[in-house]
Amino acid sequence: MGRLCESCFDQLSGLLAVICYTYAVDKHKLGIIGCGWFAPFHVKALRQLSDRVEVVWAADPNPARAASVAASIGAHPLADYRAGLGDVDTVDILVPHHLHHPIAVDCLNAGKHVLLEKPIARTLNEADDIIAAADRSVKTFMVALPHRYRPSIKLLKQAIESGGYGRLFMLDAMMDESLQAYTTVDWISHKATLGGGVFFSSSPHMLDPMLWIGGDVIPGSCAMVGTHGGVSMEGEDSAFSVFKFSSGVIATTRHTWASPRSQTWYTLIATCERGRLTLTTTPLGDLASEGAHCAWRTRLSASGANDQVLLDNDEGLDIIYEMTHFFDCIDTNTIPATDGRTARQIIELVLSAYAK
Ligand SMILES: NC(=O)c1ccc[n+]([C@@H]2O[C@H](COP(=O)([O-])OP(=O)(O)OC[C@H]3O[C@@H](n4cnc5c(N)ncnc54)[C@H](O)[C@@H]3O)[C@@H](O)[C@H]2O)c1
Structure with a gap:
């Protein structure tokens, strides 16, 4: 079998390096925050989007859950998401509702694109705070209303x-x-x-x-x-x-x-x-x-x-459609259809009915 001459090899490996580099930087690096019942639905969609996103870690204070979700998508487990924020540009938050507000604000303040499970938050004040943090961050913020x-x-x-x-x-x-x-x-x-x-x-x-x-x-x-x-x-x-x-x-x-x-x-x-x-x-x-x-x-x-x-x-209950929209919005710098303000209208309606 013939061998590549040295200059052909250099050119080819250079081309491969460019392809690999482009491929690597084009992919979003994502952290999953919350590894409970709904996490496998997110994992299933993220696997389908593996040409666009690499899941770097999955975080949960429950070590068994973090390990199981991380293993299901070739990521590493974390006990505290804050330890991994420097390694990702995007986070997918699926935690109990009282933690939506502090974790979403924290991640937006850290300059991450955020997909946050519904509902946006428990109160209008919490929602307003998240919307303000999203506006300040100029990153993509979407509420997962699928x-x-x-x-x-x-x-x-x-x-x-x-x-x-x-x-x-x-x-x-x-x-x-x-x-x-x-x-x-x-x-x-x-x-x-x-x-x-x-x-x-x-x-x-x-x-x-x-x-x-x-x-x-x-x-x-x-x-x-x-x-x-x-x-x-x-x-x-x-x-x-x-x-x-x-x-x-x-x-x-x-x-x-x-x-x-x-x-x-x-x-x-x-x-x-x-x-x-x-x-x-x-x-x-x-x-x-x-x-x-x-x-x-x-x-x-x-x-x-x-x-x-x-x-x-x-x-x-497939969420591939909402996930695709989220990454399309990041890549085209477009406001998601279910952004913070749209998601706020829903809790406003619900809370107004509770208040009667
Ligand atoms: N779109 C849908 O159809 C759908 C269905 C179910 C749940 N959800 C939403 O998904 C979210 C999670 O619901 P679930 O059913 O998976 O709940 P769950 O209780 O099964 O899981 C929540 C996980 O978050 C973890 N957690 C708590 N604090 C954390 C922290 N600081 N960092 C990281 N992880 C933390 C918990 O240990 C738990 O494993 C909720 O917002 C819920 O409304 C959406």
């Missing part, structure tokens, strides 16, 4: 806006979850650390796409009632809400963590004058125990003059 980024919800919005079903006048969301085991975690069971009950913690999954579709809500129009369906937590485990958009559209959310047996995870219905659009997302296994491995079926159907299935896929 549903508006999904193909199904994008298509639902497009179908409404196409006008083909007539004017929208009602939005109705139902989330039916069996989270009896999940809610035994200490911070989830206390209002002070969760921020409220199910309406505060989880109904924003439906409120965010509803506000994205419906526009401005009439201030003060949101009312909610909550109850306890047997889940051991201080805040309500089940909640109904109603509110009205400036456009005249009325909306309702129904949500329980106390479902005796969840079959359809969520159902979002948009009723228009000439047709009804129904979006369902159904776990095909046991979400609580299977976590990120659970298989899903998502369907969007239209009924009216012509009944048809508009979408049928397996997107479920």
Whole structure:
């Protein structure tokens, strides 16, 4: 076999070095902060984005959790995220809600791009502080409100806006979850650390796409009632809400963590004058125990003059769409669709309903 001459070798290795260097600097270096139940969902998406991001470390004060999440993505474990901030340009924060504010502000002040799990914070003051830190940092700050980024919800919005079903006048969301085991975690069971009950913690999954579709809500129009369906937590485990958009559209959310047996995870219905659009997302296994491995079926159907299935896929609780948007925003210096101000509107709506 022939050998490369010395100058060819030098040129080739120089080229390789340039490629490797470019590749390495183009990749974001990311730290995961919080390695609990939801971390494997983030890991799954980050693995899919391995051409754009390298996960350098995974931090959690619980050493077994940090080790397990770090090992699942070839990163190293840390007990304290602060020890790793100098090695990354981006952090992914998924910690208990009372820690969203101090950790997000700390990371923004350290000049990192931040993806923060929902909700932005427990109070408007905490949210304002995070927004101010994000503005000062001039880095990308996004709250992980995943549903508006999904193909199904994008298509639902497009179908409404196409006008083909007539004017929208009602939005109705139902989330039916069996989270009896999940809610035994200490911070989830206390209002002070969760921020409220199910309406505060989880109904924003439906409120965010509803506000994205419906526009401005009439201030003060949101009312909610909550109850306890047997889940051991201080805040309500089940909640109904109603509110009205400036456009005249009325909306309702129904949500329980106390479902005796969840079959359809969520159902979002948009009723228009000439047709009804129904979006369902159904776990095909046991979400609580299977976590990120659970298989899903998502369907969007239209009924009216012509009944048809508009979408049928397996997107479920996959967060690849939100993650892709986050890295696109960093790379193009664009404000994320769910930035701090958008995420603040959701907790403002929820807290106004609690205050009534
Ligand atoms: N988008 C969704 O569908 C979805 C689903 C579940 C949870 N979440 C969100 O994800 C976040 C985490 O929820 P979870 O279910 O994984 O909770 P969890 O209790 O299972 O995990 C939280 C982890 O954070 C760790 N932690 C505490 N203090 C820390 C610190 N200073 N540094 C690093 N880690 C620390 C805890 O030890 C724990 O392992 C919450 O904001 C929650 O609302 C989102």
